[in-house]
Amino acid sequence: MDYKAKWMEGNGPESAIVVSTRVRVARNLAGVPFPGTMNEIQAQGVIATVEAQQGVLEDMHVQRMAELSQVDRLALVEKHLISLDLANKSDGAVAISSDQAVAIMVNEEDHLRIQCLLPGLQLEQAWETASRYDDLLEAEIPFAFHEEYGYLTACPTNAGTGMRASVMLHLPALVGSGHVGKVLAAIGQFGLMARGIYGEGTQAVGQMFQISNQVTSGLPEEEIIRNLRGVVEQIVAQEKAHLKKMTATSRLQVEDRVFRSIGLLSNVRLLSTNEAMSLISDIRLGVAADIIDLSPGLLCQLMVLAQPGVLQKECTESLDSQQRDVKRAEILSKRLKQALRGGNI
Amino acid sequence: MLCEECKAQQATVHYTQVVNGEKTEMHLCEDCAKARSDIDILGFPGTGFNINSLLAGLMNFEHGPTPAKLRAEACSTCGADYNRFTQSGRLGCADCYKTFAKQISPLLKRIHGTTAHHGKVPSKGAKEISRKRRLTNLKLEQRAAVESEQYEKAAELRDQIRKLELDGQ
Numbered sequence A: 001m002d003y004k005a006k007w008m009e010g011n012g013p014e015s016a017i018v019v020s021t022r023v024r025v026a027r028n029l030a031g032v033p034f035p036g037t038m039n040e041i042q043a044q045g046v047i048a049t050v051e052a053q054q055g056v057l058e059d060m061h062v063q064r065m066a067e068l069s070q071v072d073r074l075a076l077v078e079k080h081l082i083s084l085d086l087a088n089k090s091d092g093a094v095a096i097s098s099d100q101a102v103a104i105m106v107n108e109e110d111h112l113r114i115q116c117l118l119p120g121l122q123l124e125q126a127w128e129t130a131s132r133y134d135d136l137l138e139a140e141i142p143f144a145f146h147e148e149y150g151y152l153t154a155c156p157t158n159a160g161t162g163m164r165a166s167v168m169l170h171l172p173a174l175v176g177s178g179h180v181g182k183v184l185a186a187i188g189q190f191g192l193m194a195r196g197i198y199g200e201g202t203q204a205v206g207q208m209f210q211i212s213n214q215v216t217s218g219l220p221e222e223e224i225i226r227n228l229r230g231v232v233e234q235i236v237a238q239e240k241a242h243l244k245k246m247t248a249t250s251r252l253q254v255e256d257r258v259f260r261s262i263g264l265l266s267n268v269r270l271l272s273t274n275e276a277m278s279l280i281s282d283i284r285l286g287v288a289a290d291i292i293d294l295s296p297g298l299l300c301q302l303m304v305l306a307q308p309g310v311l312q313k314e315c316t317e318s319l320d321s322q323q324r325d326v327k328r329a330e331i332l333s334k335r336l337k338q339a340l341r342g343g344n345i
Numbered sequence B: 001m002l003c004e005e006c007k008a009q010q011a012t013v014h015y016t017q018v019v020n021g022e023k024t025e026m027h028l029c030e031d032c033a034k035a036r037s038d039i040d041i042l043g044f045p046g047t048g049f050n051i052n053s054l055l056a057g058l059m060n061f062e063h064g065p066t067p068a069k070l071r072a073e074a075c076s077t078c079g080a081d082y083n084r085f086t087q088s089g090r091l092g093c094a095d096c097y098k099t100f101a102k103q104i105s106p107l108l109k110r111i112h113g114t115t116a117h118h119g120k121v122p123s124k125g126a127k128e129i130s131r132k133r134r135l136t137n138l139k140l141e142q143r144a145a146v147e148s149e150q151y152e153k154a155a156e157l158r159d160q161i162r163k164l165e166l167d168g169q
């Protein structure tokens, strides 16, 4: 399956609640202006420098944005392998590993953004992988570095380690009990920040949150990661406690919500991205609460398949918005029914 | 970044709220976020919200307007002036950190609590690999220059090679 990034396998630790882990490291080439000020020739030079490292980058494949179709670029954004900013830059590129766990964005805000994305809670592993690619490249390309400030980045908020580690969490029980605001607000004292993600229009959907380090300097990377993991583990424990309380006091209502969503998603004929995200969120709740046995990986894949770009890639002809809703309903219901029939995928 | 409500504490909770199709972003401190139970948490994958773009506001907010003389001061390496930085929150090149050290240093301190990096540093091994590689390339170039009787160029390359060899000792 071309649309499957490594994190979408959904098989990491705590994967019923922790959707994915990302660590990215920002680096700039010494002696070249940052992407915001460099000219076209310098931009092409940076891409050529990365392409010339094909030997050290092992199984990685460099693709230029200018050579990818709009649908291909959108699909990479939906798989979280590149940012929307990069997708819109004609002088950008990305190098992706064959297992789609590592993606190096070229000429985004910084020359290089080395990222590793893994399923579940795997912060140490993601850092080690990103750091290894950093070492490989550093042996070939001198990076902008300041003895006091550390690695230099276009924006001073990334300077120092250049590292941003983040974890995507699904927190329906904390949202349902109204405690999510309090829990997320408390993480600030640990130098972390929280952000709600996914959603469109006027309703909240998905119940997904991203927790990441706010501070990128003053501490070794390992310590930043340890802090983040400690806090994430506590949030996961809180979510589990609220899930337990929820199923203890209103088991029937929770089961109804889960199976109602399964019924809808297996039978709809028209399905928008938003509705899909909210149904998938309910089913994920059922998995986290041990109400139904489906793999978190299936839910990650459904979540990404619900997005317009990846969906469009699955079809041969180009679709308008209603045709997309038809196709989305068809693909998602088929995959869910298969999984329900055959046990786990 | 300071909390939008009390304007006193560091903002650590960032919300994107959409009401009737209008998007607003909120940046609150722990206390103010706790006090607001009505917050509807939403967001958009990959769009809009960016902590960096808010830097500019932070700088102006804390220091008042930047003096015109400083605004026009430009980095001699990349040509980007300080005004561009206050507006975009982005520096033009690595040398901008030196050009605007007086302003960047306190800013880094406000963002990270310190200016001193304690993490990974470019490894000696990596530097050595790249030095040797450059040396090999320069020697090849030097030989080619001699063969094509470009003696001036060859002499220049010889000096570069000597310098690189000294770096390794």
Ligand SMILES: [Zn+2]
Pocket: B003, B004, B005, B006, B007, B008, B009, B028, B029, B030, B031, B032, B033
């Ligand atoms: Zn406040």
Ligand SMILES: [Zn+2]
Pocket: B075, B076, B077, B078, B079, B080, B091, B092, B093, B094, B095, B096, B097, B099
């Ligand atoms: Zn500069």
